[in-house]
Amino acid sequence: MKSFDVAIIGAGPAGMASAIEATRNGLSVIVLDEQPAPGGQIYRAIETVSDQRAAILGTDYLAGRDLAAAFRNCGATYVSGATVWNIDNGLKINYSRAGLGSDQISATSLVIATGAIERPTPMPGWTLPGVTTAGALQILLKAHGAVNDDVVLVGSGPLLYLVATQMLTARYAPRAIVETTPAGRLIKAARHLPRALTAFSYLRKGLAMKRKLHKSGIPFYANARAVAIEGTTTAQAVIFQSGGKSHRIETTAVALHQGVIPNQQITRLLRCEHDWNANQHCFVPRLDAFFQTTVENIYVAGDGAGIGGAVSAALRGRLVALRIAEKQGKDTIARQNDVLKKLKADQAIRPFLETLYAPSPENLLPADDVMVCRCEEITAGQIRHAVDLGAPGPNQVKSYLRCGMGPCQGRMCGPTVTQIIADHRKKEVGEIDYYRIRPPLKPLALAELAAIESEPTRHTPL
Amino acid sequence: MFKRVQTDISNPVSIEFEGQKIDVEQGETVAAALMLAGKRKFQESAVSHAGRGPFCLMGVCFECLVEINGTPNRQACMILAEDGMKIRIQKAAIEETDR
Numbered sequence: 388m389k390s391f392d393v394a395i396i397g398a399g400p401a402g403m404a405s406a407i408e409a410t411r412n413g414l415s416v417i418v419l420d421e422q423p424a425p426g427g428q429i430y431r432a433i434e435t436v437s438d439q440r441a442a443i444l445g446t447d448y449l450a451g452r453d454l455a456a457a458f459r460n461c462g463a464t465y466v467s468g469a470t471v472w473n474i475d476n477g478l479k480i481n482y483s484r485a486g487l488g489s490d491q492i493s494a495t496s497l498v499i500a501t502g503a504i505e506r507p508t509p510m511p512g513w514t515l516p517g518v519t520t521a522g523a524l525q526i527l528l529k530a531h532g533a534v535n536d537d538v539v540l541v542g543s544g545p546l547l548y549l550v551a552t553q554m555l556t557a558r559y560a561p562r563a564i565v566e567t568t569p570a571g572r573l574i575k576a577a578r579h580l581p582r583a584l585t586a587f588s589y590l591r592k593g594l595a596m597k598r599k600l601h602k603s604g605i606p607f608y609a610n611a612r613a614v615a616i617e618g619t620t621t622a623q624a625v626i627f628q629s630g631g632k633s634h635r636i637e638t639t640a641v642a643l644h645q646g647v648i649p650n651q652q653i654t655r656l657l658r659c660e661h662d663w664n665a666n667q668h669c670f671v672p673r674l675d676a677f678f679q680t681t682v683e684n685i686y687v688a689g690d691g692a693g694i695g696g697a698v699s700a701a702l703r704g705r706l707v708a709l710r711i712a713e714k715q716g717k718d719t720i721a722r723q724n725d726v727l728k729k730l731k732a733d734q735a736i737r738p739f740l741e742t743l744y745a746p747s748p749e750n751l752l753p754a755d756d757v758m759v760c761r762c763e764e765i766t767a768g769q770i771r772h773a774v775d776l777g778a779p780g781p782n783q784v785k786s787y788l789r790c791g792m793g794p795c796q797g798r799m800c801g802p803t804v805t806q807i808i809a810d811h812r813k814k815e816v817g818e819i820d821y822y823r824i825r826p827p828l829k830p831l832a833l834a835e836l837a838a839i840e841s842e843p844t845r846h847t848p849l
Numbered sequence: 850m851f852k853r854v855q856t857d858i859s860n861p862v863s864i865e866f867e868g869q870k871i872d873v874e875q876g877e878t879v880a881a882a883l884m885l886a887g888k889r890k891f892q893e894s895a896v897s898h899a900g901r902g903p904f905c906l907m908g909v910c911f912e913c914l915v916e917i918n919g920t921p922n923r924q925a926c927m928i929l930a931e932d933g934m935k936i937r938i939q940k941a942a943i944e945e946t947d948r
C-alpha cells in the first residue's frame with residue numbers, strides 16, 4: 388500500500404489549494420475526487436468549458452481556471468473518478484474507481500475537503516420526476532451546456548439567484564421565481580449589515596444580480612408559503628400562497644433550493660464531534676482554530692467546515708496545509724497568520740447572508756403527510772409517531788422505520804429527521820445528534836469489496 | 850424541455866434507453882444525456898414503485914439509479930455515456946446489506 392504525508396479528499400477550491408500549499412512545503416500529497424476532473428462544485432468542468440458557456444457562468448466561475456492549472460502543476464498525485472468509501476482510524480483510505488475496482492492508500496494527515504450538499508427540501512410532490520435541486524440545473528449548465536426552458540425556481544439563498552442569473556444570460560430565463568424567504572428577514576439581517584459592508588464587493592455583486600433579475604421581467608412571488616408540487620407521474624404544477632392569494636403555475640420542471648450544508652459523511656464516519664450551528668441550521672464538525680477536528684491529524688477544509696464560500700474554501704485549504712507542514716517542522720507561522728487575516732475579512736458577509744436567507748420553516752419541519760426519507764418513503768408523520776412510541780433519536784427511528792437505510796444512506800433525510808425529533812421532543816437539535824454513519828459510504832458492487840485485499844494499488848500520477 | 854446551448858452535437862456517442870437509440874455528445878453523463886433526450890423517469894421507487902428521476906445530479910440522492918449493460922444500481926449522474934451503452938429503467942433499488 389502506498390503512503391503519503393497528506394491525503395486530501397475532494398478537488399474543489401479547498402482541496403486544490405491545500406494540495407498546492409502542501410506540495411510547495413515539500414509534503415507528499417494524494418488527492419482523491421469522484422468527479423472526472425478537478426473543480427469541485429463551483430468550478431465544475433472548469434478545464435473544458437467552452438467560451439460561450441464561460442460567458443454565461445461569469446467571472447467568479449472563471450477564477451477557478453488559474454487554481455486548477457496550478458493544481459495540475461503542483462506535483463500532487465491526483466486520482467479522478469475516485470470515490471472514497473471508507474477510512475479507518477489508522478488513516479487507511481479505500482476508494483473505488485468508477486466501478487472498476489477498489490484501491491487502498493494510507494496517509495499521516497487527512498484533509499477532508501468534500502464540500503457541501505444542497506439542503507434537503509421536503510415538500511409535497513418533491514419526489515416527482517421533473518423536480519430537481521437548483522444546483523442540479525447549474526451542474527447541467529456547467530458540465531453539459533444544458534438548459535431547460537420551462538423552469539420554476541423555488542426557495543431561497545444566493546445560489547438560487549445565481550442560477551437564475553446564469554439561466555437568464557443563457558437566454559432561457561426561469562418562468563418564475565418563488566421566494567420562500569419569510570417577510571421581515573431583511574430587517575432581522577440589517578444588524579449584520581455594518582460588518583457585511585466591510586465585504587462590500589459581495590454585497591454589490593448580490594445586489595447587481597437581483598437588480599438584473601427584477602429588470603428582466605421574470606415574475607417574482609415573495610414570502611411564498613404552503614408550497615407544493617402537483618403531478619401524477621411527473622411534475623405538472625407548483626402551487627403556493629403569496630401576497631394573500633393562492634397561485635398555481637403549470638410547469639414540467641421545478642427546481643428547489645434552501646441553501647447548502649456541510650457534507651458530513653466522512654467526518655461522521657470517523658466519529659469526529661459535531662455541533663449544531665443554529666445560524667446555518669446544520670451540523671458542523673467541531674474544529675480548532677486551524678480546522679483540525681476532534682480527531683488528531685484529521686482536518687476539514689472548505690465548505691465542509693461550515694459554509695463559507697469558494698474564496699474561504701481555498702484559504703482554509705491553504706491554512707490546513709501550512710499547519711500540517713508546521714507540525715512536520717517547517718516554519719509557516721507568518722504565512723498562517725496572513726491567511727487567517729484574509730479568512731476573517733472574507734467571512735464578514737456570512738452573518739448577513741445566513742440571517743437573510745435562513746431556510747423556510749416549512750422545509751425544516753415539514754407537515755405530517757410530507758415524505759422525508761425518499762428512499763424508504765417515510766413521512767414526517769411516521770417519524771413523529773415513532774418518537775411518540777419511544778424512539779429517542781435518529782438511530783432508533785432508523786431501526787423502527789428503515790428511515791435512512793436506502794441507497795442514499797440518510798443524506799437526503801438525516802438533517803430533517805434530526806430536526807423533527809428535536810422539535811417533537813422539545814430538545815436542542817445538537818442534543819438529538821445524527822445518524823451513525825458506517826462504511827461503505829456509497830453502495831459498492833460485491834466485486835469491489837472482494838478486490839480490496841488482493842489488488843495492488845494503482846495510481847495515475849499527473 | 851432541456852436543450853443544448855450549443856445546438857450541434859460535435860462528437861456523437863450512441864446509447865440505447867429502453868431499446869430506443871439516442872445520440873448524445875461525448876463527455877455527457879448518462880443522466881444529462883437522457884434528460885436532454887426528454888427522459889424523466891429513471892427508476893421505480895423501492896416501496897411504492899412510483900417513478901423517480903435525477904434530483905441532485907451530484908451523486909448524493911441516488912434517484913438516478915438505472916441499469917446499464919445489465920448491471921443495476923448504476924448512478925447515471927456520475928457515469929459518462931459510452932458508445933453502445935444499453936440503459937434500462939431500474940425496477941427496484943438496492944437494499945442495504947450490512948446494517
Ligand SMILES: Cc1cc2nc3c(=O)[nH]c(=O)nc-3n(C[C@H](O)[C@H](O)[C@H](O)COP(=O)(O)OP(=O)(O)OC[C@H]3O[C@@H](n4cnc5c(N)ncnc54)[C@H](O)[C@@H]3O)c2cc1C
Binds near residue numbers: 396427470471522
Ligand atoms: C450543487 C452546488 C453548486 C454550487 N455552485 C456554486 C457556485 O456556482 N458559486 C459559488 O460561489 N458557490 C457554489 N456552491 C457552493 C460551493 O459549495 C462552494 O462555494 C465551493 O464549491 C466549496 O468548495 P469546497 O472545496 O469546499 O468543496 P466542493 O467544491 O464542493 O468540492 C468537493 C469535492 O469533493 C468531492 N467528494 C465529495 N465526497 C467525496 C467522496 N466520498 N470521495 C471522493 N470525492 C468526494 C466532490 O466530488 C467535489 O468535487 C455550490 C454548491 C453546490 C452544492
Ligand code: FES
Binds near residue numbers: 880903907910913926
Ligand atoms: S441525481 Fe442524485 S445521485 Fe444522481
